[in-house]
Amino acid sequence: MSVQLPIYLDNHATTRVDPRVVDAMLPYFSTHYGNAASRTHSFGRTAEAAVDVGRGQLARAIGASTDKEIVITSGATESDNLAIKGVAHMLRSKGDHLITAVTEHKAVLDSHHALEREGFRVTWLPVDKEGLIDLQQLADAITDQTLLVSIMAVNNEIGVVQPLAAIGELCHKRGVLFFCDAAQAVGKIPLDVEAMHIDLLAFTAHKMYGPKGIGALYVRRKNPRVRLEPMMHGGGHERGLRSGTLAVPLIVAFGEAARIATEEMAEESKRILALRHRLHQGLSARVPQIFLNGSISERTPGNLNLSFAYVEGESLLMGISDIAVSSGSACTSSSLEPSYVLKAMGVGDELAHTSIRFGIGRFNTEAEIDYAIERVADVVTRLREMSPLWEMVQEGIDLSSVNWAGH
């Protein structure tokens, strides 16, 4: 079977919009273009009805008990900011302490940094070599000053799934709020804000086959009722939490994307997991010395993060230019620092530089995976032949014993 190039295997960065989602949203640009806040005429009421449907679909995707708990935002970055700063600012008189983990997304990390500059204190939980936090460390970190615990569902680099239900239960018992950045998780793994005691949850359409620029924040209304200080002031949309005219076509699309993902998750994750196994096994069979980064068992089906020892990541990406993946190598980042997530897990810098993230998604095929295996294996083999490190290892030299003339 032939494949069409280039092949997209970067589904953690973003996903292709499902054609069904495009079909659902298009009428809301040209036919039903009313403002959902215009209750006085049919254009507005049609738009409002469509928003209500979308909101319901979003609520059901995460097990929210009412649609009112869904606040529409522009994406997970905004939801992260609104949740963390919104809670901290609202509860400032009750405490000054926040807890999060070092492997969170930059939107979560930087929101905490901003609050630190305002005088809040932050505990940065480490992760183990699998990429998971330690529940006992979390329990020990909670004090009577703690307002919020922010732990992501699925990591965007290594795909590992944190023990959400246990974290939620712990937070609930100790009376602190639990915020979960689930941008990489909704529609991919089962999530239930009730069963998992999640008080706030961020998600975004473009990681689940919806369009970019639309996201949501789940905000619990009961047991406990979560109150937030808004960041965006204006016409009082979204019950005052996020002013701004609603992006009706995008909300319709987001809702439809959530509906499809929820209905097809069981089937789809089986299929994607099979593709991931095929990729992992195919590469392992052809290339020696490759290392999986992150837990194998606690992992989202579509993620495979591998280190190809002795081959620098950017040079590998360059060789497989017809396959879209990403690397934790410093050479691909503008900061020239390797991935902070891999570093936090104790992956040595020398292996972090060789890491490649494969993100398998809904539209990938077996033929594409087979093509990727061949291409990656060929390029790794070629680059190892020109790697001085590979040569040394073949000569039996222990690289850690070498006195490197680093700089």
Added chain:
Amino acid sequence: MAYSDKVLDHYNNPRNVGALPKSDPSVGTGVVGAPECGDVMKLQIKVNAEGVIEDARFKTFGCGSAIASSSLATEWVKGKTLEEAAKIRNTDIVQELNLPPIKIHCSVLAEDAIRAALADYKSKQKQDNA
């Protein structure tokens, strides 16, 4: 990252990849960089009786620009005397390969590798003559 045609050419058809016998007194070997930094370059020169570099080889662990810089360096040192080779500057490599600012350190590494190979050859010659 947009690569220049010359970087792509060196990456796809690297010149002089390989190894020369390290213990040969006419061979100088330079290894610079460190695996933790994401870049290690090994550059070797073979010098003839007239003091001219008649052959060169490299192996590089690093980005495409680092591979291209070292490939170009082996091309450039060939046929040069030791003094001439010592005059190759990383800025020449940057210009030739059209490297963006963020990739300048890859060219610095190539210059360092040439110097390290020259120094290794010279120290071997001293030992031989002693």
